[in-house]
Amino acid sequence: MEVSLSVNGKEVSEDVEPRTLLVDFLRNDLGMTGTHIGCETSQCGACVVHVDGRSIKSCTLLAVQAEGAEVTTIEGLAAGDELHPMQAAFREEHGLQCGFCTPGMIMSAVDLLKNNTDPTTNEIRDWLEGNMCRCTGYHNIVKSIKSVAELE
């Protein structure tokens, strides 16, 4: 099946099997490996991207279901060489160790601040319910997000 969508502002059109997951489409068909696959069962959040402005788990959406959609991935955040403030904050505050969960964490965090510009620590922790990190203990992730909220 032909699927046409916009990824990070660029129109793409590819022939895919209906069973292709959006995350596999991004990684295998488009070669954009910034979006990770952790569990592939909608639990871990490593695969979070934005579809039409909302964060979703791209391992639980078919590529064909994104027909006509605007998809933003971690690759679409930076402006050229300049990191997105959330990426910069994760670097600054040590919000990552191995980095596996980071793309999903950052995409979730960016979505949070869209709806809630000044979240409390508890609200940040609640929002990260669907994002798992095996390294950081979350503390510095929460700190990173908080620091961006305080910037804005």
Place this chain on the structure above:
Amino acid sequence: MYQFDYEAPDSIEAAVAALRENDESKLVAGGMTLLPTMKLRLARPEVLIDINNIESLFGISELEESLVIGAMTRHADVAMSSIVQNFIPGLACLAESIGDPQVRNRGTIGGSVANNDSAADYPAGLVGLDATVVTDRREISADNFFTDMFETALEVDEIITAVRIPIPQRATYMKFPNPASRYAVVGVMIAEVSDGIRVAVTGASPCVFRATVLEEALEEDFTPEAIANIAIDGVQFNEDIHASAEFRAHLVKVMARRAVLAISS
């Protein structure tokens, strides 16, 4: 995942026709339950009929003392809706308590209700609030809709179009969530509606049920103490790695007492 064909009709009629065309076809709404089930090969539809393009299935409105919530309305949209927050804040809280933000951004009320997971939140919400499930062909009261674990009164080619929820005098939902998934180990919806107090329980047994002994006691005296010493008999409580049957029976009463307290002025 096995291979399948995919269609995305833009009308209810076309979706029903597509369901009738192939016995092995299945609707996909938010996909939060169906896609993982297909990955596990527990479901193997030949055709997926995506109802995300049917505009009439989306949205929330207030109509004749009721809220009408389209089947494709996402959990996040119920949680954030000013109409729901205004008229049935307990339902907005219920929606907000489901899974995580990304699950709430995709999962739908229609999908949750059609799936009737024994640990899902909406079944308790709908039964507790005396709601009606509206389909492409009829209306079914929530009391008659949820028939057994993963079973409902729906026919194989029937599509939920909306749920209609009469605005209660007061209502709230208390759940003891599974710390990993947020599904209800036990969830209790208590509402005061036009014909009295309703207490609906999810997570505790294979299918949502009304705790009528608690309803009767609360009808007489709407206080946490009124239900403190009542035994809930005749219920088969679930027993699994998350909680024993005894613990679940205990949690029903604890959640119910908290709910009563929360909506007592």
